[in-house]
Amino acid sequence: xxxxSVIVLVVVGLAAVIGASAATVSAESPSAAKGTVDxxxxxxxxAQLRCVVCQTLSVLDSPSEMAAQMRGIIRERLGAGQTPxxxxxxxxxxxxxxxxxxxxxxxxxxxVWAAPVVAVLVGLAIVALLLRRWTRPRAEPVATIDxxxxxxxxxxxxxxx
Amino acid sequence: MWRWLIPLxxxxxxxxxxYGFRVNPHEIPSPLVGRPAAPFVVRAFxxxxxxxxxxxxxxxxxNFWASWCYPACYEEAPALERAWRTxxxxxxxxxGVAIQDKPEASRKFIADxxxxxxxxxxxxGKISVDYGVYGVPETFFIDRAGRIRLKQTGxxxxxxxxxxxxxxxxxxx
Amino acid sequence: xIPELGYGALVxxxxxxxxxxxxxxxxxxxxxxxxxxxxxxxxLAVFTLVTACFLLLAGALLTFDFSVRYVAQQTTLGTPFxxxxxxxxxxxxxxxxxxxxxxxxxxxIVVVRHRGERDLYPWALSxxxxxxxxxxxxxxxxAPPFQRLLPVPADGRGLNPLLEDTGMITxxxxxxxxxxxxxxxxxxxMAALMTGRVGDAxxxxxxxxxxxxxxxLSLGLLIGGWWSYHVxxxxxxxxxxxxxxxxxxxxxxxxxxxxxxxxQERRRMLKLWNxxxxxxxxxxxxxxxxxxxxxxxxxxxxxxxxxxxxFFLTFLGLVLLSAFGLLAWRxxxxxxxxxxxxxxxxxxxxxxxxxxxxxxxxxxxxxxxFPLLSEAVRGVKVSVGAPFFNQVNxxxxxxxxxxxxxxxxxxxRRASIDNLKRNFLGPVAIGVATAAVLHLVGVRSALxxxxxxxxxxxxxxxxxxxxxxxxxxxxxxxxxxGAVTSLLLRHNRRYGxxxxxxxxxxVALGVTGSQAWxxxxxxxxxxxxxxxxxxxxxxxxxxxxxxxxxHARVVGTFTVSNGGGxxxxxxxxxxxxxxxxxxxxGVDYRMGFREDLYLVLGDFARDGSEATVKALxxxxxxxxxxxxxxxxxxxxxxxxxxxxxA
Numbered sequence: 001x002x003x004x005s006v007i008v009l010v011v012v013g014l015a016a017v018i019g020a021s022a023a024t025v026s027a028e029s030p031s032a033a034k035g036t037v038d039x040x041x042x043x044x045x046x047a048q049l050r051c052v053v054c055q056t057l058s059v060l061d062s063p064s065e066m067a068a069q070m071r072g073i074i075r076e077r078l079g080a081g082q083t084p085x086x087x088x089x090x091x092x093x094x095x096x097x098x099x100x101x102x103x104x105x106x107x108x109x110x111x112v113w114a115a116p117v118v119a120v121l122v123g124l125a126i127v128a129l130l131l132r133r134w135t136r137p138r139a140e141p142v143a144t145i146d147x148x149x150x151x152x153x154x155x156x157x158x159x160x161x
Numbered sequence: 162m163w164r165w166l167i168p169l170x171x172x173x174x175x176x177x178x179x180y181g182f183r184v185n186p187h188e189i190p191s192p193l194v195g196r197p198a199a200p201f202v203v204r205a206f207x208x209x210x211x212x213x214x215x216x217x218x219x220x221x222x223x224n225f226w227a228s229w230c231y232p233a234c235y236e237e238a239p240a241l242e243r244a245w246r247t248x249x250x251x252x253x254x255x256x257g258v259a260i261q262d263k264p265e266a267s268r269k270f271i272a273d274x275x276x277x278x279x280x281x282x283x284x285x286g287k288i289s290v291d292y293g294v295y296g297v298p299e300t301f302f303i304d305r306a307g308r309i310r311l312k313q314t315g316x317x318x319x320x321x322x323x324x325x326x327x328x329x330x331x332x333x334x
Numbered sequence: 335x336i337p338e339l340g341y342g343a344l345v346x347x348x349x350x351x352x353x354x355x356x357x358x359x360x361x362x363x364x365x366x367x368x369x370x371x372x373x374x375x376x377x378l379a380v381f382t383l384v385t386a387c388f389l390l391l392a393g394a395l396l397t398f399d400f401s402v403r404y405v406a407q408q409t410t411l412g413t414p415f416x417x418x419x420x421x422x423x424x425x426x427x428x429x430x431x432x433x434x435x436x437x438x439x440x441x442x443i444v445v446v447r448h449r450g451e452r453d454l455y456p457w458a459l460s461x462x463x464x465x466x467x468x469x470x471x472x473x474x475x476x477a478p479p480f481q482r483l484l485p486v487p488a489d490g491r492g493l494n495p496l497l498e499d500t501g502m503i504t505x506x507x508x509x510x511x512x513x514x515x516x517x518x519x520x521x522x523x524m525a526a527l528m529t530g531r532v533g534d535a536x537x538x539x540x541x542x543x544x545x546x547x548x549x550x551l552s553l554g555l556l557i558g559g560w561w562s563y564h565v566x567x568x569x570x571x572x573x574x575x576x577x578x579x580x581x582x583x584x585x586x587x588x589x590x591x592x593x594x595x596x597x598q599e600r601r602r603m604l605k606l607w608n609x610x611x612x613x614x615x616x617x618x619x620x621x622x623x624x625x626x627x628x629x630x631x632x633x634x635x636x637x638x639x640x641x642x643x644x645f646f647l648t649f650l651g652l653v654l655l656s657a658f659g660l661l662a663w664r665x666x667x668x669x670x671x672x673x674x675x676x677x678x679x680x681x682x683x684x685x686x687x688x689x690x691x692x693x694x695x696x697x698x699x700x701x702x703x704f705p706l707l708s709e710a711v712r713g714v715k716v717s718v719g720a721p722f723f724n725q726v727n728x729x730x731x732x733x734x735x736x737x738x739x740x741x742x743x744x745x746x747r748r749a750s751i752d753n754l755k756r757n758f759l760g761p762v763a764i765g766v767a768t769a770a771v772l773h774l775v776g777v778r779s780a781l782x783x784x785x786x787x788x789x790x791x792x793x794x795x796x797x798x799x800x801x802x803x804x805x806x807x808x809x810x811x812x813x814x815x816g817a818v819t820s821l822l823l824r825h826n827r828r829y830g831x832x833x834x835x836x837x838x839x840x841v842a843l844g845v846t847g848s849q850a851w852x853x854x855x856x857x858x859x860x861x862x863x864x865x866x867x868x869x870x871x872x873x874x875x876x877x878x879x880x881x882x883x884x885h886a887r888v889v890g891t892f893t894v895s896n897g898g899g900x901x902x903x904x905x906x907x908x909x910x911x912x913x914x915x916x917x918x919x920g921v922d923y924r925m926g927f928r929e930d931l932y933l934v935l936g937d938f939a940r941d942g943s944e945a946t947v948k949a950l951x952x953x954x955x956x957x958x959x960x961x962x963x964x965x966x967x968x969x970x971x972x973x974x975x976x977x978x979x980a
Binding site for chain 3: 039043047048050055056061062063064068071096097098099101102103108112113115116123124126127131133134
């Protein structure tokens, strides 16, 4: 196989892997049932918010009393008909962007979301450059044979034993 | 020549980390300063009902505390009581909210410091979240028009009261 | 008396370490053996002094000497014996002492193994002594372990209750053995740069150090996860806390380094890259120490503030600037041409492995410092936590699992179509079949399907290799057991590596299961009431109070039945310590191969009439710990001394 097509295959394959996994991470949970407060939805909202009295735990994970109270507030607001996004925005209004465990994907924050992509692309580019350099065909030195020597060898080979 | 970029690239990283010494990761600036204070209605420990709407027109000092918050709440409680006694007749209200606390422990705290201003529990945490509270003690100074003007994280002192209350009293309602 | 002796020993230690570093460097430069021997004596003296400090501190703790502030901070009269011993490294100053002691021990081992060598060893010795000098300096100025406390209190404050656990004994030790272990390859790499001998010598000399250090770092991370899962009471094993990240980053670059040195050993390529990686790895271990101790980024682990952060940042700066400066100086020596006949080759697989590992390390680093950057540039505080790290790292780790399967079996230099077909057709088929089966069985999560399919692909490549090797030996008449054993021992590096890969795959299995399929619920119950979760019925029976030597404990009794077997009784509790503001959760759990049941006691009424309980069913978590065991076996196999020349 030609190196070019191989690279394309590898990159497409890896891209498929990455694309598939990135798409599926966000689309995990089922949607909430109408009319009742789905615990799954409470969990989903709580997982996005930072527990304010612990350090890096989410409101969902934290065993602290404050987090339990916050989960109660989420549950109550969902029951009153608010959407998950509205509830998240409520907390952001009160605490600032800091309360979101993942930075909102706009403006300056795009830097941190772009970092992994950029890192992989730069890495792949460097690898591609290296591989190209390493597989460049090298001119093999062609040995030139002294004609007298060649004649002598021929005579030796053809002479009767 | 470009090779020296490698050691040089370390410098901005070090600079960023050094910047970290100047900031306190535990202090979160509140987005609520300058915005209208969230309304609340609570039943105080002594049974009376207290609402923010009912206090409109007065300068309100809203203080979040807990009996387990030692030593900061213990140090600021007398200052709060002094501020209340000094300014109650000049149109200032002091309201305390006990959060994540057990009622008996809160009542003991109130009795120990002979607090005469209204104190109420916040059992569901709704008021503390409404005010973006993330630790105790935190104190909000609300002006006569109902806007939050200052959030103090950590204990309050007599000087802070004097400065802030006098400033807010001097403004029209 | 004792504290002053300890402080004196540290001061003398600093002086001797600095002297030794200079003497070794001078000896290396001028080639005079007397100077190097003098440095060796200094190294021995430093080790003795640091050991003495360690013993003095342990002695103070064991004899309840509350005149030493460290002892009063960490123990009370009621603290049990074993916690008094582990308290030696339980807080900031002691942890630095542990680090310094390990460095001193490693330096001594280097001396014993390499004394008399002329090329790299003297410079390496100098670097190691210099690093020890720094850590000892930290203990004499910003973080003295032997500070007095006057007036002497009658009783101490007590160990941080979260640290009263067997994990406390092992997690820091394993982690530090890993961190300090990377100092040795770094020192030899610096020696290579100083002497210009940038060939293989520094790598082959430190090969075992690298594997051992990497292993202990892996072990430390896994124990940390275990500790988090069983002690902290939130049902998880990894939170992407900045200090967890600080230990993870050197692991990532260390893993990249482990692999890329194999290319240098076989093919003499990537010299520049390997030295950069080891500098990066060592730098990240210092960065981790800096993060843990400086308070610059908020974290659950952070020990303290003060000037210690400035010390570590300065040291980090010096190390990185001088190491990369040396690298730039020797740039020309390090650039070499490599040769490959085909793009599809083991070299490319290893290069890709490095790309993804270093990209992951960069992502974790950038995410960890981004809050600081955001504040510096925008003035706005943001948080970067688990949702971010999980989302961005998943694709990188999946690619690595794929590469783990491809790398070991693809040929060096150029893989032919035959080679590819022979080695990968079967495993690819197995991977695809796995995905199909899972999908048919009803697994919703596409991510879980992908992860498991890739994991099985990689497992199949390993199995195929072992099978072929065993079959070849069987033809010579050996029995199955004999064939497998001789195969593993003859090529212990390769099969040790496979064992480690298998361990990682099992960890990946556990992580996938627990992330994709775990469920939780919480409920407030009166005695007799039941909450149901995933087939378990949890009934609240009552509360009881117990007084222990260091704390008071409220224990909840819950009877759990599971349809089939006999009901079990579980006792999650809350521990109340006199000096702690919030109570500490004491979780109760039942582990299983398929799932763990995990109960956390929440709020409760004083009279026992009501209690809130959080129940979690965590699927496949145990495979993370099993993976750790398999990883251990693989690492042990890999470092067995082989009878052929290295």
